[in-house]
Amino acid sequence: MTGKILLTYATMSGSTAEVADAIARKIQESGAEVTVRPMTDVTDFSGYDAVILGGPMVVGWHRGAMKFVARHAAALSKVPVACFITSIELTNTGEDAIGGVPLTIDPNLGGPPKNPGKLSFKEKQTCLDAYVSPILKKASGVKPVSIGLFGGKLDYSVLNPLAWLFVRFIIRGKAGDYRNWDAINAWAASVGDQLLSGA
Ligand SMILES: Cc1cc2nc3c(=O)[nH]c(=O)nc-3n(C[C@H](O)[C@H](O)[C@H](O)COP(=O)(O)O)c2cc1C
Numbered sequence: 296m297t298g299k300i301l302l303t304y305a306t307m308s309g310s311t312a313e314v315a316d317a318i319a320r321k322i323q324e325s326g327a328e329v330t331v332r333p334m335t336d337v338t339d340f341s342g343y344d345a346v347i348l349g350g351p352m353v354v355g356w357h358r359g360a361m362k363f364v365a366r367h368a369a370a371l372s373k374v375p376v377a378c379f380i381t382s383i384e385l386t387n388t389g390e391d392a393i394g395g396v397p398l399t400i401d402p403n404l405g406g407p408p409k410n411p412g413k414l415s416f417k418e419k420q421t422c423l424d425a426y427v428s429p430i431l432k433k434a435s436g437v438k439p440v441s442i443g444l445f446g447g448k449l450d451y452s453v454l455n456p457l458a459w460l461f462v463r464f465i466i467r468g469k470a471g472d473y474r475n476w477d478a479i480n481a482w483a484a485s486v487g488d489q490l491l492s493g494a
Pocket of ligand 1: 305306307308309310311312351352353354355381382383384385421446447448449450454458459461462466468
């Protein structure tokens with residue numbers, strides 16, 4: 296497989312950067328060139344055949360990632376794009392695609408709603424549609440070939456006091472490293488091919 300991919304990510308505490316590196320390493324095994332950069336360092340996509348965008352859920356997809364896709368929507372609509380999301384919670388409402396975009400879901404992340412016919416307030420905030428649709432809406436005209444949803448990492452010791460309070464008392468997140476490297480690598484192995492099949 297030949298071609299150049301830009302993998303650009305947003306992060307709050309750094310764990311999504313490690314996911315980005317793992318995805319890049321996996322894709323590179325099949326011969327493609329992958330450049331990994333934080334979104335804050337990226338101004339354009341010239342020289343790349345495809346783009347991967349990644350970021351954590353931080354009450355919605357990372358604010359920097361949302362701004363990035365809105366700012367670059369026109370350019371991103373002209374190249375093959377894939378996205379990934381890291382989070383510690385997910386209400387898996389069972390969709391395998393949203394807005395025509397196929398989803399790959401880490402089997403260890405979250406679980407089904409208690410009562411599929413009537414989601415609780417928290418389940419509505421953490422369901423697939425609540426995570427994915429706002430991104431597709433922001434990235435107007437961009438149709439990712441795939442969106443991967445993976446467990447992230449929650450480490451209270453690296454959070455600023457405000458984030459600590461929010462996660463501890465509002466999200467009530469349990470500290471831990473929930474990254475499922477098998478699921479991440481499996482997605483990476485297939486998404487590289489999907490992105491570069493026309494390159
Ligand atoms: C302030 C804050 C808000 C968060 N909000 C959510 C959320 O709404 N839903 C969720 O599943 N995870 C949430 N998380 C967990 C993060 O998505 C998870 O820890 C992620 O792996 C962090 O990635 P990072 O290390 O790249 O910042 C939140 C974490 C923080 C610090």
